[in-house]
Amino acid sequence: xxxxxxxxxxxxxxDYDLAKSLPINLQGRNRFSQFIxxxxxxxxxxxxxxxxxxxxxxxxxxxxxxxxxxxxxxxLLGEAIEGGFIMSMFSAGMSLQGDLSHLKNxxxxxxxxxxxxxxxxxxxAGMATSELVYSLPALVVLGILAGYFLHFTPLGxxxxxxxxxxxxxxxxxxxxxxxxxxxxxxxxFAFSRLLSTLFSTIPPVYYPITYIPYPFRxxxxxxxxxxxxxxxxxxxxxxxxxxxxxxxxxxxxxAVTVTxxxxxxxxxxxxxx
Amino acid sequence: MLxxxxxxxxxxxxTKIYSKSxxxxxxxxxxxxxxxxxxxxxxxxxxxxxTTLVRxxxxxxxxxSGRASINGIDVMTEADQLRRKIAIVPxxxxxxxxMTPLQTVSSYLLWRGFDYSYAKxxxxxxxxxxxxxxxxxxxxxxxxxxxxxKVLVATVLASEAEIIFLDExxxxxxxxxxxxxxxxxxEIGKDRFTFLTTHYLEEAEELADQIGVLDRGKLMGIGTLDxxxxxxxxxYSMKIPISPPLPSSLKISKGEMVRGKDEYRILTTEEExxxxxxxxxxxxYRFTINPVSLDDIFFYLVDKQSGDSSEIGxxxxxxxxxxxxxxxxxxx
Numbered sequence: 001x002x003x004x005x006x007x008x009x010x011x012x013x014x015d016y017d018l019a020k021s022l023p024i025n026l027q028g029r030n031r032f033s034q035f036i037x038x039x040x041x042x043x044x045x046x047x048x049x050x051x052x053x054x055x056x057x058x059x060x061x062x063x064x065x066x067x068x069x070x071x072x073x074x075x076l077l078g079e080a081i082e083g084g085f086i087m088s089m090f091s092a093g094m095s096l097q098g099d100l101s102h103l104k105n106x107x108x109x110x111x112x113x114x115x116x117x118x119x120x121x122x123x124x125a126g127m128a129t130s131e132l133v134y135s136l137p138a139l140v141v142l143g144i145l146a147g148y149f150l151h152f153t154p155l156g157x158x159x160x161x162x163x164x165x166x167x168x169x170x171x172x173x174x175x176x177x178x179x180x181x182x183x184x185x186x187x188x189f190a191f192s193r194l195l196s197t198l199f200s201t202i203p204p205v206y207y208p209i210t211y212i213p214y215p216f217r218x219x220x221x222x223x224x225x226x227x228x229x230x231x232x233x234x235x236x237x238x239x240x241x242x243x244x245x246x247x248x249x250x251x252x253x254x255a256v257t258v259t260x261x262x263x264x265x266x267x268x269x270x271x272x273x
Numbered sequence: 274m275l276x277x278x279x280x281x282x283x284x285x286x287x288t289k290i291y292s293k294s295x296x297x298x299x300x301x302x303x304x305x306x307x308x309x310x311x312x313x314x315x316x317x318x319x320x321x322x323x324t325t326l327v328r329x330x331x332x333x334x335x336x337x338s339g340r341a342s343i344n345g346i347d348v349m350t351e352a353d354q355l356r357r358k359i360a361i362v363p364x365x366x367x368x369x370x371x372m373t374p375l376q377t378v379s380s381y382l383l384w385r386g387f388d389y390s391y392a393k394x395x396x397x398x399x400x401x402x403x404x405x406x407x408x409x410x411x412x413x414x415x416x417x418x419x420x421x422x423k424v425l426v427a428t429v430l431a432s433e434a435e436i437i438f439l440d441e442x443x444x445x446x447x448x449x450x451x452x453x454x455x456x457x458x459x460e461i462g463k464d465r466f467t468f469l470t471t472h473y474l475e476e477a478e479e480l481a482d483q484i485g486v487l488d489r490g491k492l493m494g495i496g497t498l499d500x501x502x503x504x505x506x507x508x509y510s511m512k513i514p515i516s517p518p519l520p521s522s523l524k525i526s527k528g529e530m531v532r533g534k535d536e537y538r539i540l541t542t543e544e545e546x547x548x549x550x551x552x553x554x555x556x557x558y559r560f561t562i563n564p565v566s567l568d569d570i571f572f573y574l575v576d577k578q579s580g581d582s583s584e585i586g587x588x589x590x591x592x593x594x595x596x597x598x599x600x601x602x603x604x605x
Binding site for chain 2: 030031033034036037038040041045046049050103106107108109111112113114115116117118119123271272273
């Protein structure tokens with residue numbers, strides 16, 4: 001023990017009154033404020049201050065759609081629009097892992113939030129939602145296209161929206177998990193590229209899986225986006241899946257999501273060790 | 274013994290070993306207690322453990338062992354309660370370039386749970402207080418480095434936090450900006466407990482009510498500047514360039530000598546300082562002589578106490594250097 005007890009007991013010379021210093025009276029912390037702070041910082045402020053990013057968010061999911069439209073001479077337009085939706089949802093997770101890592105390692109912003117009344121759950125929910133907000137321009141364009149070219153039954157609409165929600169949750173789990181492993185921006189970009197290749201370029205998101213010859217088709221089933229695309233294409237009437245196949249697709253998507261969240265919760269720590 | 278009383282920062286045997294450090298202690302049984310008011314400045318070289326200590330106290334990092342509490346709130350077991358009362362500007366934190374100062378400060382207040390309209394109003398008031406009112410709606414990336422740093426400090430200043438941690442907030446600032454910054458820090462320290470780390474000793478001298486000296490994870494000294502000055506037990510500090518070599522006839526009988534990178538530093542009594550000055554002037558050596566400063570205290574404490582430890586390889590040499598005979602030994 002450091003032996004300076006007598007010295008440290010002395011009061012500093014200045015006479016400060018802590019009670020006087022608190023003009024703010026926070027009756028109750030506003031959790032919605034905490035949630036919305038993440039949305040503002042990670043999406044709305046960037047979209048407002050750098051409007052050019054809006055073009056990028058629109059172009060990204062539409063580029064594949066346009067390509068598929070040209071190559072298939074219009075025959076796969078419906079699948080491609082569904083694929084655009086799925087990829088918008090999935091890119092939320094990929095962006096999340098980059099953004100979490102960026103804000104933590106480069107700006108130390110997450111450290112400031114850790115030492116504040118915001119909990120990790122509220123922070124993560126806000127950040128995840130911010131990615132969805134960031135995708136809104138693309139979703140609006142895709143929504144207009146869907147209104148013209150997709151014709152869902154009521155059950156198909158519910159299924160399709162459920163698939164999109166599931167894809168969003170899965171992608172957040174993927175992004176959150178990878179964010180916990182990346183310690184700097186270079187690593188984060190590497191993860192982004194890897195995820196992008198594994199989950200969006202290889203799998204048959206914009207076209208039916210039957211277009212992929214065996215044995216490569218098996219590889220496609222390694223990606224959760226393949227299952228989401230199958231369910232969406234089934235809901236839109238582009239392919240016919242058996243009830244068993246539908247059940248398996250849902251189970252796989254749920255299992256992947258739960259597993260990834262489990263890994264992330266074990267690995268990720270709000271307070272570092 | 275941990276004193277968990279109100280108005281105290283109490284640290285008891287705090288040790289941190291990072292998993293990838295091969296057992297090296299970033300903090301080594303640090304124990305102290307200071308009043309949690311005014312400005313406490315922790316000084317130390319790079320890698321001395323300052324940031325590790327701040328990160329533990331601000332609930333960002335778990336210690337390997339030991340305990341700490343602020344105003345009776347345990348850093349480990351009552352982190353959620355403590356987080357309502359603390360705010361930090363971490364080392365190397367940066368403003369987000371796509372945001373404005375107003376957005377930066379107000380969003381931090383939102384994270385603290387303020388309502389949106391009040392957060393915005395409070396943020397604007399704080400920025401105006403700091404002379405950033407006209408820049409409040411410019412993008413952060415267009416601000417000068419000093420102003421960007423001010424924006425970060427504005428976040429904690431605008432908050433309701435009673436305890437503020439600032440980890441090397443002035444590193445990299447030019448001397449004028451740094452002095453402006455000191456005014457701001459004094460302002461914060463007036464009514465909140467401010468825990469500041471720095472490796473600028475004049476900053477500690479200028480701002481601190483209490484000073485802690487950390488070196489290689491160990492606490493080397495703590496107290497007010499006057500208390501630390503008393504520990505040195507010498508009044509004067511002389512600095513003499515290492516080159517040219519000093520004559521062997523020059524002997525230090527009452528004081529102690531520390532060899533720095535470019536100069537010898539002799540801490541001694543007024544009488545011996547006078548004798549040495551006369552001798553050095555006579556033989557035509559350049560030197561400076563001043564009352565003992567925090568700079569001298571730091572070198573004295575760090576060199577003296579790390580020299581007493583057998584764990585550190587360089588210390589034998591340091592211990593020899595502290596001996597008055599070292600000079601003669603060098604000349605032989």
